[in-house]
Amino acid sequence: MPIHSLLVNPVTPDPSRGAESTTARGGYAGIYPDEVPRRPRSQRRRPPLPVRDGTGPSRVRMPPEIGRAPGAAAESAPPATIAAYLAARFPVDADRIAEKIAAGEVVDADGVPVTARTPFEPGAEVFYYRDPPREDPVPFGLRVLHRDERLLVVDKPHFLASMPRGRHIAETALVRLRRSTGIDAVAPAHRLDRLTAGVLVFTVDPGVRRAYQELFAAGEVRKTYEAVCAAPPSVPLPAVLRSRIVKDRGVHRAYETPGAPNAETAVERAPGGEHVRVRVRPATGKTHQIRVHLASIGAPIMWDPLYGTDPDPDPADGDDAARPDFSRPLQLLARSLEFTDPFTGARRRFVSERALELW
Incomplete structure (x- = not known):
């Protein structure tokens, strides 16, 4: 039974709400944890x-x-x-x-x-500087949706990491952009999972970076995702799912656990299509939140290697497989982002030009 509170046919959510590391670790037993807490x-x-x-x-x-x-x-x-x-x-x-x-x-x-x-x-x-690992190139381009003196907004493809982590260094959106623009100051305002495609915002001016990052951290960005599910949900839609999601270090899958909710996702059915299509608006940004919540109501996302209908029981890399199947991208797309610009006060909206294969 999924561990979440559920609002069926809810009032429309408030639109103002949103939602480079090294390798193997040892550690000094009894004194130092494997992961040292980062400074703010x-x-x-x-x-x-x-x-x-x-x-x-x-x-x-x-x-x-x-x-x-x-x-x-x-x-x-x-x-x-x-x-x-x-x-x-x-x-x-x-x-x-x-x-x-x-x-x-x-x-x-x-x-x-x-x-x-x-x-x-x-x-x-x-x-x-880390020695760059051997990487298989991601055979999809990184499209620029918008560029001005503060922002660089791209349409990230599936399988391309947002920024360097683990074995993915050069084949990341951040490094591709720095190399193509020649601007070393390019930095992400937020992140998308490597397997998720869609709108991703970067800053090009270090002086404005924190202001945009804080928009995402404070949940002031309205995010809309599209997903194709492997089965109809077990609850009527529209609905708002709330639960406590935890992801333990070194474990690939996140999971729901009893306790105060820390994740909220609004889900509605999208009309048409051969498969089950949904639009999703996360109010929070926990790791794998959309994937966990949809799986919890019996509607896992198509071609999800961790939470799908036939997940690998012991994935060697989870989402981080060295040789992924590029023909089966996770059917999850960050369709749009909308927020009030902290410098101009203007309402900004960016929309992905991609389409899910099964949509």
């Missing part, structure tokens, strides 16, 4: 290394805590050097990181090269 974006310093060939440097923050946890093993004592910490946290890349340190390619927040003897400092940050 407003507190992060600008990286001392510039964008290179469209990609920025990786940032690694040393854990802010110091001292051994009660009952922890002796080997979990704080490391003596930054090099030792990096080797333990990223064991798969330990030799390559050591080579980069020896070559002076790992620097601190002031741009000073880290050496093998640089002492560990809680909360310190280091930066370096």
Whole structure:
């Protein structure tokens, strides 16, 4: 039984409501978690290394805590050097990181090269360029829908990540745009899942970036998606689905769990078509929210590798498959975005020119 509250035939939702990491990790047991909490974006310093060939440097923050946890093993004592910490946290890349340190390619927040003897400092940050992984090209273009002195709005294809993450570096919307425009300051105002196509907004001026990002974070962007479902929903539409969605680190699928709702999705039936077509307006932006909510009412999205009618029970990469089936794109499209521009006060609306294959 899906864990969500449901409003059937609801009042129309308020239109003002919206909805670069490294690889394998080790860690110091008992002291440092595998994932060190990030500083709030407003507190992060600008990286001392510039964008290179469209990609920025990786940032690694040393854990802010110091001292051994009660009952922890002796080997979990704080490391003596930054090099030792990096080797333990990223064991798969330990030799390559050591080579980069020896070559002076790992620097601190002031741009000073880290050496093998640089002492560990809680909360310190280091930066370096990752070696680009081997990537299969995504055989779909990135269309520009709008460009002005502040914004660059694109029509992202399926299978193209919004920004570098994991094995996807060059084959991302961000790197493609930086390379094609020559503007290293291009940055995303929000994100779309790699398997989702549609409208994606970037900023071209660092001075305006935060204002647009805050629109999305505050839910002040009206988003409309289109989806083709594999089966009719088990509830009458239109409806608003509310539930608590959680995605654990290292687990590909998100899931619903009891508790205060943190995700809200309005769903309505779209007329026509051979398949079940719906329009969706998320009021929040949890990972895989639309996919989870539609699956929870018995209407999973067509060709969804995680939540579909025949998902892989143990997907090696989840949505991150190294060799995806480009002939079966997830039937989910971010059709439009609408918001009040924080600088001009004008109402802005951007619409995807793409069409879902089964729509």
